[in-house]
Amino acid sequence: MQQLTTLPTLIFSEPIYKSIHAVLIAQGTETIFEGYFNGHDAYTMHEAQSVTKSIQSLLVGIAIDKKFIPNVHVKIKDYFPQYAHLDWTGGKEDITLQHLLTMTAGLQWNEGEIPYTAYYQNDANLQNMVDDWVAFALNKPMQYKAGTTFAYSSAAPILISHILREATKLPNELFALHYLYTPLGINKYFYQQCPYDKEILADIDMYPADLLKIGQMVLKKGYFGTHQIVPQAWIQTIISQQVQFETAGKSYGYMWWNDIMTLSNGETIPYHYAWGYGGQHIFIIPTYDLTVVTMGGYYNTTLANQPFELLQKHIMPAFV
Numbered sequence: 001m002q003q004l005t006t007l008p009t010l011i012f013s014e015p016i017y018k019s020i021h022a023v024l025i026a027q028g029t030e031t032i033f034e035g036y037f038n039g040h041d042a043y044t045m046h047e048a049q050s051v052t053k054s055i056q057s058l059l060v061g062i063a064i065d066k067k068f069i070p071n072v073h074v075k076i077k078d079y080f081p082q083y084a085h086l087d088w089t090g091g092k093e094d095i096t097l098q099h100l101l102t103m104t105a106g107l108q109w110n111e112g113e114i115p116y117t118a119y120y121q122n123d124a125n126l127q128n129m130v131d132d133w134v135a136f137a138l139n140k141p142m143q144y145k146a147g148t149t150f151a152y153s154s155a156a157p158i159l160i161s162h163i164l165r166e167a168t169k170l171p172n173e174l175f176a177l178h179y180l181y182t183p184l185g186i187n188k189y190f191y192q193q194c195p196y197d198k199e200i201l202a203d204i205d206m207y208p209a210d211l212l213k214i215g216q217m218v219l220k221k222g223y224f225g226t227h228q229i230v231p232q233a234w235i236q237t238i239i240s241q242q243v244q245f246e247t248a249g250k251s252y253g254y255m256w257w258n259d260i261m262t263l264s265n266g267e268t269i270p271y272h273y274a275w276g277y278g279g280q281h282i283f284i285i286p287t288y289d290l291t292v293v294t295m296g297g298y299y300n301t302t303l304a305n306q307p308f309e310l311l312q313k314h315i316m317p318a319f320v
Helices: 002-013 051-065 097-101 123-129 133-138 155-168 172-184 208-219 232-238 306-318
Strands: 020-027 030-036 190-193 201-206 257-262 268-276 280-285 290-296
Touching: 002 020, 002 030, 002 306, 020 208, 020 306, 030 208, 051 097, 051 155, 051 172, 051 201, 051 208, 051 232, 051 268, 051 280, 097 155, 123 133, 123 155, 133 155, 155 172, 155 201, 172 208, 201 208, 208 280, 208 290, 257 306, 280 306, 290 306
Parallel strands: none
Antiparallel strands: 020 030, 020 290, 190 201, 257 268, 268 280, 280 290
């Protein structure tokens, strides 16, 4: 593992890694590397950005396991009685929870192809400008038939947040705390909240070490220690291919991404990851029993993929 000891020097010396804030590596249940950089430390709570979506998919699995939600095929319209007056025609009435989890709801949404710097064109930004995030999303017209086309959308987790509250009759934060965070030993975090409804939660801020726990739990198929927190079958489902992309090996599960990495020795290995804007990632590499967390500040830059390069070129060689 000698190569891991050079990571701090690498991060401070290579300009492309100057925006790395934290790197944590665990093999199995043991944390074998923990580094904080550029003014961050273990007690700096860091925005997780869209890693929150991947966490939310775990909460959906728990809600289904606890019988709060029958299955992923439920029609979402049933969970929005307050919005029955909206136009649910044109295929919108056919949207299911599974469609939200796989980003295939079909609602018109401009986010994945438009940079966040295009402030008044990116729907994720526009959503934050209105009081009612749920109404903003549900008022969008159908662009595709539900279940046919992947379109990355930050509206999906907002709608799921509402569904979880309606189904469980619990505030999202209380449900997450009771069924996920407390069993993992996570007791400090900060959720951004919808201005008109404080129970609709957006992105979470967490300690990097707590995100590592979440990754280790996914790696161990829902177990943390001897306690089964998320059903094993659900873990397998969320990291299985639900949407295939043109790039060979790359696919989307239930708010978790999958890809194939080519190592320095030519070996190709599959891995799964939670993706968050700016360099926030949880990487799961089952072949080597590894969980890797990166936190960063790669905002509004072309270097956003540097955490992936760091993983492939400078972390994995220590294990090959």
